């Protein structure tokens with residue numbers, strides 16, 4: 001790929017990031033994602049095309065509204081830059097193909113889960129729905145490229161052992177992922193004597209299961225999420241940013257673990273299996 005292709009990939013990522021900002025703001029309030037167009041929250045002026053160029057307009061206007069001078073949150077530019085980076089990484093790791101697009105769309109859905117959970121302590125159902133849809137798409141792709149046996153009764157590997165699964169990867173993974181987090185949530189609740197995982201977390205895990213399948217990739221995601229969740233919770237409590245009885249949203253950890261597992265499946269899974277003894 002030449003430089004022009006990379007510029008195009010990064011630009012598409014940034015534009016998607018700009019749309020994700022709208023989704024993150026409007027989806028929890030059940031507002032239309034399309035109408036009305038973006039406007040300044042302070043003076044109500046419609047933002048026109050030059051104001052909507054991701055990142056660059058933010059830098060050119062030094063993060064202020066062109067009309068009233070009110071400062072925009074730097075998070076808008078951060079989400080755009082981050083999403084552009086995700087697009088670049090997906091293409092860098094997998095090449096410019098359908099699989100990279102699927103990974104990027106899944107990561108974009110996880111960006112929404114990350115920020116909406118930080119803002120509102122909820123994960124919109126649209127996120128797991130998108131992930132499950134992508135999982136089914138990957139199943140169909142396998143069916144088309146390998147044949148029925150691969151999809152309807154396939155061999156999975158966990159810790160160096162292979163075993164047969166009777167259902168499509170996406171459905172088995174969905175049940176496995178949702179079930180695993182339902183049980184973990186129940187155990188945590190008994191041990192910590194307070195709600196630990198929300199139903200939104202369980203649905204997000206089911207969505208990741210549909211995409212990753214029930215094998216070692218899901219195990220990578222699962223361990224990464226649990227370990228980073230525990231480390232971050234302890235750090236936040238140690239720094240006294242959060243108290244023990246305050247709920248810490250688990251969605252952001254799930255989202256970051258999901259993105260890492262999707263983007264670097266060959267790095268994280270073997271690295272974790274090494275400790276797991278696989």
Ligand SMILES: [Zn+2]
Pocket residue numbers: 040041042043044045065066067068069070
């Ligand atoms: Zn304004």
